[in-house]
Amino acid sequence: MAATSDYLRKHMPEPSDLDVAYVAQLARLDLTAEETALFQTQLGQVLEHAAKLREVNVEGVEPAAHAFPVFDVLREDEPRPGLTQEEALRHAPRAANGLFIVTRVVE
Amino acid sequence: MTKSDLPGLTISELQKLLRGREVSPREVLEALHERIETLDPQIDAYLSRDLDAALAAADAADVSLPLGGIPIAVKDAISVERQPCTCASKILRGYRGMFDATAIARLKAAGAIPFGKTNMDEFAMGSSTENSSVKPTRNPWDRARIPGGSSGGSAAAVAAGEAIASLGSDTGGSIRQPAALCGVVGMKPTYGRVSRHGLVAFASSLDQIGPLARTVRDAALLLEVMAGVDPNDSTSLDAPVPAYSAALESNLRGVRLGLPKEYLIAGIDPEVRAAIDTALAHFSSLGAELVDISLPHTDYAIDTYYIIATAEASANLARFDGVRYGYRAENPLDLSDHYGRTRAEGFGAEVKRRIILGTYVLSSGYYDAYYLRAQKVRTLIRQDFARAFEKVDAIISPTTPEPAFLLGERSADPLRMYLADIFTNAANLAGICGISIPCGFAREETENPLPIGLQIMGRALDETRVFQLAHAFEQSTDWHRRRPL
Numbered sequence: 031m032a033a034t035s036d037y038l039r040k041h042m043p044e045p046s047d048l049d050v051a052y053v054a055q056l057a058r059l060d061l062t063a064e065e066t067a068l069f070q071t072q073l074g075q076v077l078e079h080a081a082k083l084r085e086v087n088v089e090g091v092e093p094a095a096h097a098f099p100v101f102d103v104l105r106e107d108e109p110r111p112g113l114t115q116e117e118a119l120r121h122a123p124r125a126a127n128g129l130f131i132v133t134r135v136v137e
Numbered sequence: 138m139t140k141s142d143l144p145g146l147t148i149s150e151l152q153k154l155l156r157g158r159e160v161s162p163r164e165v166l167e168a169l170h171e172r173i174e175t176l177d178p179q180i181d182a183y184l185s186r187d188l189d190a191a192l193a194a195a196d197a198a199d200v201s202l203p204l205g206g207i208p209i210a211v212k213d214a215i216s217v218e219r220q221p222c223t224c225a226s227k228i229l230r231g232y233r234g235m236f237d238a239t240a241i242a243r244l245k246a247a248g249a250i251p252f253g254k255t256n257m258d259e260f261a262m263g264s265s266t267e268n269s270s271v272k273p274t275r276n277p278w279d280r281a282r283i284p285g286g287s288s289g290g291s292a293a294a295v296a297a298g299e300a301i302a303s304l305g306s307d308t309g310g311s312i313r314q315p316a317a318l319c320g321v322v323g324m325k326p327t328y329g330r331v332s333r334h335g336l337v338a339f340a341s342s343l344d345q346i347g348p349l350a351r352t353v354r355d356a357a358l359l360l361e362v363m364a365g366v367d368p369n370d371s372t373s374l375d376a377p378v379p380a381y382s383a384a385l386e387s388n389l390r391g392v393r394l395g396l397p398k399e400y401l402i403a404g405i406d407p408e409v410r411a412a413i414d415t416a417l418a419h420f421s422s423l424g425a426e427l428v429d430i431s432l433p434h435t436d437y438a439i440d441t442y443y444i445i446a447t448a449e450a451s452a453n454l455a456r457f458d459g460v461r462y463g464y465r466a467e468n469p470l471d472l473s474d475h476y477g478r479t480r481a482e483g484f485g486a487e488v489k490r491r492i493i494l495g496t497y498v499l500s501s502g503y504y505d506a507y508y509l510r511a512q513k514v515r516t517l518i519r520q521d522f523a524r525a526f527e528k529v530d531a532i533i534s535p536t537t538p539e540p541a542f543l544l545g546e547r548s549a550d551p552l553r554m555y556l557a558d559i560f561t562n563a564a565n566l567a568g569i570c571g572i573s574i575p576c577g578f579a580r581e582e583t584e585n586p587l588p589i590g591l592q593i594m595g596r597a598l599d600e601t602r603v604f605q606l607a608h609a610f611e612q613s614t615d616w617h618r619r620r621p622l
Binding site: 042043047048050053054056057058059060061062065069072073075076079080082083084086088091092093094095096097098100103104105113117118120121122123124130132133134135 | 231232233235328329342343368371372374434436437439440441443444451455458459460461462463464465469471472473474475476477478480481484486489490492493494496497500502503506507509510511512513514515516517519551552555565566567568597
């Protein structure tokens with residue numbers, strides 16, 4: 031057990047590895063300088079707390095993605111009523127000619 | 138009884154009056170509306186209501202149906218056709234449901250009238266309802282305190298007599314924790330028992346819709362209507378739905394109740410501890426057998442939960458991109474600016490915090506250490522419960538370590554806020570069912586006594602047993618009869 035802990039200490043990321051500014055870019059979420067600094071501190075504390083999970087021996091344990099394994103649930107592929115074009119566009123921030131208008135993606 | 142008493146009745150009591158034609162569904166709704174108009178400026182449980190649509194439904198109601206003419210308040214995360222559905226977020230301001238969630242469609246088919254959307258922590262992320270982008274909700278027992286969260290509006294509305302019963306959603310305790318802090322009944326069903334179709338996703342492997350009500354019977358009446366497999370939710374369980382409300386009476390002799398020793402932590406409020414001890418003695422006097430059990434990985438549940446829940450949330454909330462619906466930032470320079478500012482301006486602080494944490498634990502180099510490890514610990518937590526349920530029929534604990542805290546007391550300290558869910562989130566990780574029922578009061582010597590909640594957790598799909606235990610406790614105590622206002 032002691033050997034395992036030594037190994038984990040060397041190979042586990044540290045809570046201080048968190049770089050909020052970089053992660054915010056990954057999440058497409060602009061943060062102010064104040065938010066970045068605040069989250070850096072607060073989430074650092076959350077990760078310090080979560081470092082406790084390193085104590086757990088998870089060798090040979092299968093990960094659980096769901097509470098109960100339910101596989102290959104398929105329903106009949108039958109046509110059924112859906113939204114009309116007008117309904118689908120009802121909440122669009124911008125729409126024209128039956129289309130969503132998006133921000134320009136090419137120069 | 139006068140018309141002004143109607144909003145304080147239970148579903149069962151109203152059913153008798155409605156079926157006996159002593160009152161009409163319209164009269165019930167009007168009385169409820171009046172009560173809300175008078176009280177809600179002080180409680181702020183509701184975000185929206187549509188009286189005209191509800192009255193039209195009331196006039197057409199068939200009171201012979203299981204829930205005929207009964208108005209139900211709905212958490213703003215659950216879609217009701219044509220009603221606002223904003224998750225108390227600026228990014229969904231103005232959005233209205235395009236369809237009925239399966240749970241809502243089933244309630245409507247049973248004659249219920251979804252009346253009004255209740256306040257919540259933005260996207261169900263929080264334990265106090267202070268993270269609503271609109272307003273905080275206040276605890277009807279003490280308006281300086283939080284009602285719990287994230288289904289705080291739904292719990293406060295039932296406690297204040299501003300709703301007969303309501304719907305919430307529970308990802309880590311968001312039905313049970315506010316039910317406990319507001320002194321009402323709140324049931325989180327087994328994962329997959331109620332379809333999630335039409336529930337705005339927070340953490341898809343943990344989320345469940347469930348009822349909040351004044352009595353265990355009322356909660357059972359709602360769940361038996363909502364539960365069942367749904368082709369629109371592949372995780373809904375294809376298991377028969379028992380008539381829970383017809384099976385409430387039971388003999389507790391020989392029923393084995395487990396008290397996990399890990400739940401008696403330091404830091405648990407002494408009055409909460411005393412109330413739980415009294416409740417256990419009460420169960421014992423009803424014939425139940427108390428068994429000491431161990432859930433060895435209890436201490437790891439909260440960290441496991443916050444890693445898994447935020448990871449799933451970061452993926453689920455990627456859909457809010459300001460293209461098809463929702464808020465969009467003005468005059469974006471390019472697509473990156475469009476996404477970055479839309480999300481920065483549309484989401485509140487707690488949602489941003491969780492998106493960052495969730496993105497981080499899924500990111501390259503950190504996935505194995507955080508997310509994958511948390512999923513493995515989740516397996517161990519599930520196994521803890523499986524072993525415990527070999528020895529006992531249900532598990533008893535406090536719902537929360539403390540009664541309701543003051544507004545603002547924890548908003549600057551997310552870690553402390555997260556610890557409010559310490560007794561509830563393991564049930565979500567394990568997928569089992571759990572209920573919170575009133576079991577006492579703290580601060581009885583003050584002007585504002587605060588309710589204490591008892592949690593009863595049962596095996597997957599064993600809601601019947603959980604309801605029976607809760608009903609037996611309720612019917613032999615008076616805690617649920619006390620009202621704040």
